[in-house]
Amino acid sequence: MVVLGKVVDAYGIRGALRVHPFADDPAAWAKLPVWRIGREGEAPENWREVRVLRARLHSGVVVADLEGVVGRSAAEALHGALVGVPRAGLPPTADDEFYWADLIGLEVVNTRDEVLGRVLGLIETGANDVLRVGQPGVTNLAAEKLLPFVAAVVLEVDVPAGRVRVDWEADW
Template identity: 60%
Template sequence: MVVLGKIVAPYGLVGAVKVHPFADDPLSWAKLPQWWLGREEDDPSLWRPEKLRRCRSGGDVLIVQFGSFSDRNASEAAKGLLVGVPRSMLPPTAENEYYWADLIGLDVLNTHGQSLGQVLGLIETPGNDVLRVGDGEGNERLLPFVAAVVLDVDLPGRCVRVDWEADW
């Protein structure tokens, strides 16, 4: 299951919800006939499919109406649920494009072969995305996800090679 966003609040009186997106081009998700809802701690097999009735932009959130949400009580009960789809339903990425979920957990090595840790997550900023890299000891560093820093992403090899010194 690839997590696309999180339900953050109800919207209106007829069961619509606000979804904070975690990925690029969230309006393209409206082309999918259904999304799955679940909690982070749930096994993906426990996530339930929901028919998507409407999806539109609401500024920095999506305004979404699911088939089974008929009133505000239903949308309030859904607050905090994650929205996702099975990886197989997502379109293939173009060259040098990646789904964030595919990057999380990859080892990060610099040009000297030194391990900087693993990708913990990504942060979207207006200028560029940022890799959150943790060393397993509670230390975290932020690396800009730009070509000058990220030299290679090897998904099969589970590694990201970066131009970044270990003492930076």
């Protein structure tokens, strides 16, 4: 399951949802005919499939009307729910594009072949995305490295090999 966003509020009185996008290009995934709705920690196979009746971008969020969500109370009940789709349901990416979900867990090595850790997640900033690199299960934030996801730093992403090569020193 690839998480695309999170329901942050109801929109209007008819049951529309305001969905904060996590995924890049929310205009493209807003066109998907079916989404899955679930809660954090819930097994993906238990996420409920819902048909998207209408979805559009509005003030930085996706406003969506979903089948079976009628009225403001029904929309408010979904506050905090995650919106996702199975990976196979997403459109293919261009050669130099990646879904965040495909990057998480990849090993990160520098030009000296030193292992810096694994991609733990990504952070969206105004300027560029940032890779969170560290050891899975280690909660020491000081041990985590933040690497800008830009061509000058990220030299190669090889998803099939499970590796990201970066121009970044281990002691930075």
